[in-house]
Amino acid sequence: MSRMTCTPKPKENALMELPSEPGAVPGCSECLDFCARRESARSEGDYSGVSDAHVELRRHRAEAHSS
Template identity: 50%
Template structure:
């Protein structure tokens, strides 16, 4: 395929990686693709790319929606889950537990995030209520 056929945002199947990606731009001899819905770009051979089929586009869209559902979970507070506890000002133990929670959230470790919330709630009940 020539560059004139590559439109930014168009979906292509990359047989080298067996993935569908959104065309971003040309970088030297490579086409730059990224996963549907965002993510890390990868280099692909522009001559090997094929327009994604309807089935491939649908599958890539479902994967993106599932990824969003996992990463957007902290923003779904109040939908069947208790609000995360708020640390007390000027309490080193509260700050430590809140920091652990944020690190777990950044690493997408929901189990560790929940553990930190449970410990922070318990600490608040014992020391601040």
């Protein structure tokens, strides 16, 4: 006797918007440096470098510019 198995119904796959890129805080040279590195990586096709710059910029903003 064969057993029938029930496969779960697939969840709806909806496209999500990507989070916006973090920007520089006006007047902060460190923020501008991260943004420049991000753009340089993007122009070279280094999307891992773009992602790294996002992470570093978000971390910097949280540490240096949070109230």
